[in-house]
Amino acid sequence: MTAVGYRFRAELRARWRSVAVLALLAGIAGGVTLAAIAGARRTDSAFSRLLTATHAAQVLVNPDFGNDSELDPKAIARLPMVSEVGVGRGLIVVPVPLENVADLDTALSLGSDGHVGYSMARLHVVEGRMPDTTRADEVLVNQRFADHYGVDVGSEFDAVIVTADDFATFEDRDISIPDGITAINRGQFGTRIRLRVTGIGGPPESLVVDEGFEQRATVLGPAFLRQHPRADANFFGVSVRLRHGVADLPAFKRAVQALPHKGAIEFQTTPVTEAKVSRAVRPSVGALTVFALVIALTGLLLVGQAIARQTFLDSIDHPTLRALGFGRVQLVVTTMLRGAVVAVAGAVLAVVIAVVASPLAPIGVARGIEPDPGLSFDGAVLASGFLAVLGAVLALAALPAWWYTRAARFRADEQMSVRPSRLTGWVGASGASAVAGTGVRMALEPGRGRTAVPVRTTIVGAVLAVATVVAALVFASSLDHLVSTPRLYGWSWDVRVENGGDSAASARALHTDVRKAMTASKRVASFSDTVISRVNLDGVTVTALGVAPAKGRVEPTIVSGRAPRAADEVALGAKTLDRIGARISDTVQARPDAGGSPTPLRIVGRVVLPGLGTYPGSDKTALGEGALLTRASLRELGPDFGVGPFLVRLATGTDRTTLTRSLRGLSPDPTAISVIGLERPSDIVSYEHVRSTPLLLAGLLALLAIGTVAHALATAVRRRRRDLALLKTLGFTRRQILGAVAWQATTLAGLALLFGIPVGVIVGRWAWTALADDLGTLAEPIVPVLALVLSVPLVLLVANLVAFVPGRIAARLRPATVLRSE
Numbered sequence: 001m002t003a004v005g006y007r008f009r010a011e012l013r014a015r016w017r018s019v020a021v022l023a024l025l026a027g028i029a030g031g032v033t034l035a036a037i038a039g040a041r042r043t044d045s046a047f048s049r050l051l052t053a054t055h056a057a058q059v060l061v062n063p064d065f066g067n068d069s070e071l072d073p074k075a076i077a078r079l080p081m082v083s084e085v086g087v088g089r090g091l092i093v094v095p096v097p098l099e100n101v102a103d104l105d106t107a108l109s110l111g112s113d114g115h116v117g118y119s120m121a122r123l124h125v126v127e128g129r130m131p132d133t134t135r136a137d138e139v140l141v142n143q144r145f146a147d148h149y150g151v152d153v154g155s156e157f158d159a160v161i162v163t164a165d166d167f168a169t170f171e172d173r174d175i176s177i178p179d180g181i182t183a184i185n186r187g188q189f190g191t192r193i194r195l196r197v198t199g200i201g202g203p204p205e206s207l208v209v210d211e212g213f214e215q216r217a218t219v220l221g222p223a224f225l226r227q228h229p230r231a232d233a234n235f236f237g238v239s240v241r242l243r244h245g246v247a248d249l250p251a252f253k254r255a256v257q258a259l260p261h262k263g264a265i266e267f268q269t270t271p272v273t274e275a276k277v278s279r280a281v282r283p284s285v286g287a288l289t290v291f292a293l294v295i296a297l298t299g300l301l302l303v304g305q306a307i308a309r310q311t312f313l314d315s316i317d318h319p320t321l322r323a324l325g326f327g328r329v330q331l332v333v334t335t336m337l338r339g340a341v342v343a344v345a346g347a348v349l350a351v352v353i354a355v356v357a358s359p360l361a362p363i364g365v366a367r368g369i370e371p372d373p374g375l376s377f378d379g380a381v382l383a384s385g386f387l388a389v390l391g392a393v394l395a396l397a398a399l400p401a402w403w404y405t406r407a408a409r410f411r412a413d414e415q416m417s418v419r420p421s422r423l424t425g426w427v428g429a430s431g432a433s434a435v436a437g438t439g440v441r442m443a444l445e446p447g448r449g450r451t452a453v454p455v456r457t458t459i460v461g462a463v464l465a466v467a468t469v470v471a472a473l474v475f476a477s478s479l480d481h482l483v484s485t486p487r488l489y490g491w492s493w494d495v496r497v498e499n500g501g502d503s504a505a506s507a508r509a510l511h512t513d514v515r516k517a518m519t520a521s522k523r524v525a526s527f528s529d530t531v532i533s534r535v536n537l538d539g540v541t542v543t544a545l546g547v548a549p550a551k552g553r554v555e556p557t558i559v560s561g562r563a564p565r566a567a568d569e570v571a572l573g574a575k576t577l578d579r580i581g582a583r584i585s586d587t588v589q590a591r592p593d594a595g596g597s598p599t600p601l602r603i604v605g606r607v608v609l610p611g612l613g614t615y616p617g618s619d620k621t622a623l624g625e626g627a628l629l630t631r632a633s634l635r636e637l638g639p640d641f642g643v644g645p646f647l648v649r650l651a652t653g654t655d656r657t658t659l660t661r662s663l664r665g666l667s668p669d670p671t672a673i674s675v676i677g678l679e680r681p682s683d684i685v686s687y688e689h690v691r692s693t694p695l696l697l698a699g700l701l702a703l704l705a706i707g708t709v710a711h712a713l714a715t716a717v718r719r720r721r722r723d724l725a726l727l728k729t730l731g732f733t734r735r736q737i738l739g740a741v742a743w744q745a746t747t748l749a750g751l752a753l754l755f756g757i758p759v760g761v762i763v764g765r766w767a768w769t770a771l772a773d774d775l776g777t778l779a780e781p782i783v784p785v786l787a788l789v790l791s792v793p794l795v796l797l798v799a800n801l802v803a804f805v806p807g808r809i810a811a812r813l814r815p816a817t818v819l820r821s822e
Helices: 002-014 017-051 074-076 143-149 162-170 177-185 220-228 245-257 269-315 317-323 330-358 364-368 377-401 407-415 420-427 434-444 454-484 504-520 574-580 633-636 656-666 682-689 693-719 722-729 734-775 785-811 815-819
Strands: 059-061 084-090 094-095 107-112 122-128 140-141 156-161 190-204 216-220 234-241 267-268 494-499 524-537 540-551 556-560 569-572 589-590 601-609 627-630 646-650 673-676
Touching: 017 074, 017 269, 017 330, 017 377, 017 540, 059 245, 074 234, 107 220, 107 234, 140 234, 143 190, 143 216, 143 317, 143 646, 143 785, 162 177, 162 234, 177 815, 190 245, 190 317, 234 245, 245 267, 267 269, 269 364, 269 377, 269 682, 330 377, 330 815, 364 682, 377 656, 434 601, 434 734, 454 682, 454 693, 454 734, 454 785, 494 504, 494 656, 504 540, 504 556, 504 656, 524 627, 524 633, 540 574, 540 633, 569 574, 601 627, 601 633, 627 633, 656 673, 722 734, 734 785
Parallel strands: 107 216, 140 190, 540 627, 569 601
Antiparallel strands: 059 234, 059 267, 084 107, 084 234, 094 156, 122 190, 140 216, 156 190, 494 646, 494 673, 524 540, 524 589, 524 646, 556 601, 569 627, 589 601
């Protein structure tokens, strides 16, 4: 193999620049691909790693009556499946001066018992630290609080503690909430304190929240509760870690509900939170995965073409080397040695790029969830990626090495005849000009010998590029349609109307008054009365919405089947159906929390629900998750969380503000009735953040298509210099040569459009329908017909612009010089 070594060293000295360029190209393509794959894995796993890092609780227990529920946290701690318990006491601690009632409504302050946030269910501190357990003036705030009040770590602010006794005083003196806010700002009520921000963060379960459930939250240490024992706002939550994790959840829920208590008990569980976060980060994971796939395919195409082109040029010397005694194996080994250098260098560079780029991940909402930001070393991805880059480059080098070392090929290629394509013959028979015929022939016929060009691969590549761009456009249009069409994610009403009260009885009385007012109002086209609760179906706890038509019928979007009409019917989300293992027309057993005989319910439809829940610290409905029943049925089967919201469609010409004014006189408390506009689930918000990603990918693929056509034209001009010189000798002018190259580009673009557009539309519709079914929403793929129609002349124009430079080069060929060199 000495001769092989000499030949390899000679080639390496002569062509080291091309080897370096190939290694750089392979390394960049491989590195970006590995970085995207590792980023997708890091984004997807961020929340589960955060749960482990924060020693998170598996369940948060929230008694609906708060301190009046008589539920004893110590009794929960004594349950056999419980390993750790911590209590967070509800407080109302807000900065002063108060601007309006929203400062109270959206405020959530928790006082830790020294366990929650510290030894268990630790908070995710993005910046700074937790409050010192011995300092009553230190506070941790969430990002929403920091943004709203403009505070940072180290900031100090004045705040007021508003206690349950203060609110009782308001009621006794018949002081309205607005007047109470004024009194608080004057220092007549509440306890003034000064707090210093030690950190910004929050519990893992609050990092991804549906619209309408966001809160400006603060967390204070156990020293605060000791110094201000009367600050308790009459509600609490119990964070619980179970001995066997989520496997103990069903037994734990039954045991808690069997303890002495008043009112309903709500649970916020880790599996539901993980599913919600998974839906929120899925768009980012999908975007990175598709990006990795596109970059990998692009890299394979570019590196493969470059290696094949270099191997072809080297094969010109093969007859001479064969004459000197080189065998076929020696020729292949010589070519593969250069490929091995490119492969090893490219694989090493790919790993380095992936590690250096790792701090860019996670992306999207997962970036705020990542427990260990900075450099990341994903051993599985890097090791497999190193081998993949190595193997891919070697494979790309092996195929042309084997192909171009066939001894017979060098004689046959020079003599082989090429049968003209049917389209070329049709163009000639149609009476088209010689310029058009020449351009079409150059586009469709590969030629022979040293004038051969990769026509078929060029056409296939252009068709695939156009099809992929069209599929991306269809997907982007469908995604935009989903994000901008509330009906598709279950919000089939204009506003939601809710009311509260000083007690459950007063809330029910006001609810009745609101219902009567909206029934008589011309501003309301239709509405339904609802309750929100949960129901146990075949052993699976499901958050549920119960609907009763009040004026017309308003209900969530039904994907298939129909909505429940009778007390023994239910409609479920797609993911809930899968979790239960049921389908439409099956019967499931609903078991009340308090025990008793199960009630059979027949599944009559598949529903898509927006994010609905009893309050922020509870499991909620979501895309594909939840149950829809009649209001009366859910009242019987689920715990009572009080009156539910009205789902309202407004009359033409009426808006949310108008309806709010019309209902204001029903209660002296302006905060008792809320008219709430569109609230999107967290996963829809996440998809909105990546709605431009398909368009970016389409742009990248369009550049790839342009590059493919440009490469094909440049290669054709270079390989067919002799043919072009002969045409000029036979009388072709520079303009005609330029026109022939333009016809070549037009033919390639036309074929790509002819086959690529329908294939792209089919693939795009299929991809979107598959995603919509997986999300559990209504699939309505959108084909951007106008954009596709406009793209036809645009693509042809771009193809001709790309053809201008190769055409100018071809037009400037000197026939005498070319033919003499040939």
